[in-house]
Amino acid sequence: MESVNIIGAGLAGLSAAITLAQNGIKCNLFSLQPSERAQSVLAEGGINGALNTMGEDDCTENHYNDTMKGGVYLADPNAVDSLTQNAPDIIRMLQSIGVPFNTKDNEIVLRNFGGQKKKRTAYARSSTGKIIMNAMIDECRKYEKKGLVNRCSHHELIKLLIKNKKCFGVRIKDTYTGVINDYYGTVIAACGGMNGFFPEMITGTTQNSGEAAALMFSQGVEFSNLEMLQFHPTTIGIPNKRCLVTEAARGEGGRLFIERNGEKWYFMEEKYPELKNLMPRDVVSREMFFVRRMEDCSGEVYLDMTGLSEDVWQNKLSDLREEIIHYLGKDPKVLPIPVHEGIHYFMGGINTDERHSTNIKYLYAAGECTSQYHGANRLGGNSMLGAIYGGKRAALSVIEDNGFNEHPVFDMEICDDTPARYSVIIKIRDILLSSMGIVRNEQTLANAHSELSNFAAGEKLSEREKRRVSLAIAMITSAEQRKESRGAHYREDYPETDDKYKKIIVSAFKDGEVLTEFRQIPQRRVQK
């Protein structure tokens, strides 16, 4: 088997590389920057798994139910089944490679997270992503030394080598030297979300330009659930981006309020007496949007963490407190802080089945760039789980399928490689934002669609810019097609969830056109 080519060195890419290496299979791990700079290091709150260490009688079936319900039944039930059943083992694996999760009496402590009734989120204070990445990077290094993982930082994907719906490898540019090379072999895309479509509005990395997603879409890779953008309810504005205030702040007791008739109104607690401030993210974000619009409410929504204990600040949220003081000049231990929704996660992405296969043979995908686990809304704590399990599952599928024996040779044609202009990126972003916000409707979506089409027709765009336009049109078209409200997709003209639409919307680019269609979600297999 040729070396497997992994695009992206974040948590999903590392997990795939480690799994392949453990099975004695070589891989090239390509990324724009080293793993230390990947978005995964920004994850804060934790990773979910029904370890049941808190005496709450938790089980993987509960985790399955919460994940499916949180995603409003748009996720692939069999994929979620494997994800949640494997979650405790994933966390134990992380512990065995030395991740210092918070422990008590040497047993992992779990915290509350949104959309889950049981304590199920393992964490390392409030820098869980950074701490997990550190251990995964060290683990991967072991295989680098053995020659099984070939780490290629500062390398960019130029194109997939696709012929007759089969992917035989990747064309890669070394951004330091400009040298371009082809690497034949099965491909695993682990290139993250589509942050680059929303500069300055996102909580994630600015390194992720969205170019890899746009490129793959233009090459015929199918995407699904593109209308599902997650707005995280609690973010603060910092230069050039949004800074996340982890959901753990609410998990540990933080409360949201807005001033109503001169008094603090803890609206989530009043409206949702069971889960209160820990409703799924889509619900909280929407409620924040609505209360800000109410006439008798004034100002921003605030997150009140003043009631949290000294122990919580010291041992569970130390980094968060320091960060808020640094950026807002306010101590959250003493004063409530103003928070606003920010784009945080892309539930949609490359259309993958439970084996992480795509519609292109020999092309697999894992991590945030895929779509099968989170449906219409992702639960906090499920992203790192999805990335680690997904990377592993994709690698195992690659091994099972055993690649190809012969491949065609691809010509090194000269292609337009001009970078997308910032003005164009911002234009596309603004059109998307005008219609794809927390509340959507037919009219604004139709306006955005035609504005984007007109813009593309009237401008001389580079290849990279054209691809961005196509993927953006697919996002808007998906939102237009879904004439119901479900999870992160809220249509004020269709406020109810309609079971007629309990299907995924698959987008494809064919002969210069964006095509979309509804497809059935697989049935859950009968449990043994």
Added chain:
Amino acid sequence: MKYRLEIMRQKDSTSEPYLQCIDYETDDCNTAVSTALSQINNNGNYKDINGNIVSHISWECSCLQKKCGACAMVINSKPRLACDTKLSECNINGVVKIEPLKKFPVVSDLTVDRSIMFENLKAINAWLSSEYRSDDKTNNTAYISSRCLQCGCCLEVCPNFYAGSEFFGTSVLAPMSRVITLSENEDLKAASKLYKKNYYSGCGKSLACKDVCPAKIDVDDLLVNSNAAAVWRIGFGKKKR
């Protein structure tokens, strides 16, 4: 407020570096060096003080909230993260000089090739050789040492480190501290041997690294712990912990 940004430019690894001066205005006292660089690049029409259009300035960034270490550079003679350095605080009489880290080869402008750091981590075997869980006792050290950004600021100020030297510098201290803290028996011995060779014996204890660490890692603390576990206790034949 108007700042004079003096940026060290270099087209590619073989061309001559030169200083380009740009007058940059901002009303926001929170404007970071990273914000200024992004804005100049995104705008595309900035001119330097001689009236020349400023071409795209090459620099690396990712998280913009001091968690990834990508944007390390030398700002007014001090290695820092561009996203964590406010113009209003770092300027000297309105001047902010921005240079690439000097211990690594320049790729272009402010982008440097830090591969040597990752090669050194490979050479010192910075990984756990067997399965080890952290527990209530080791958790804190493992956590602190996991926070290292691999940004390279510590190497910039280190009087003992140069690329290619047998002394690898403090960027290996944090990862090795986790390994040493968690490992036992033969694994600990093997890790200690390389730690001594590539870190302990070459460190002149200037601790300049501690002052510049953007993650504020307590280098003293890690040194004391790791030296005790890897050098002293093993040397005197005592069991770890």
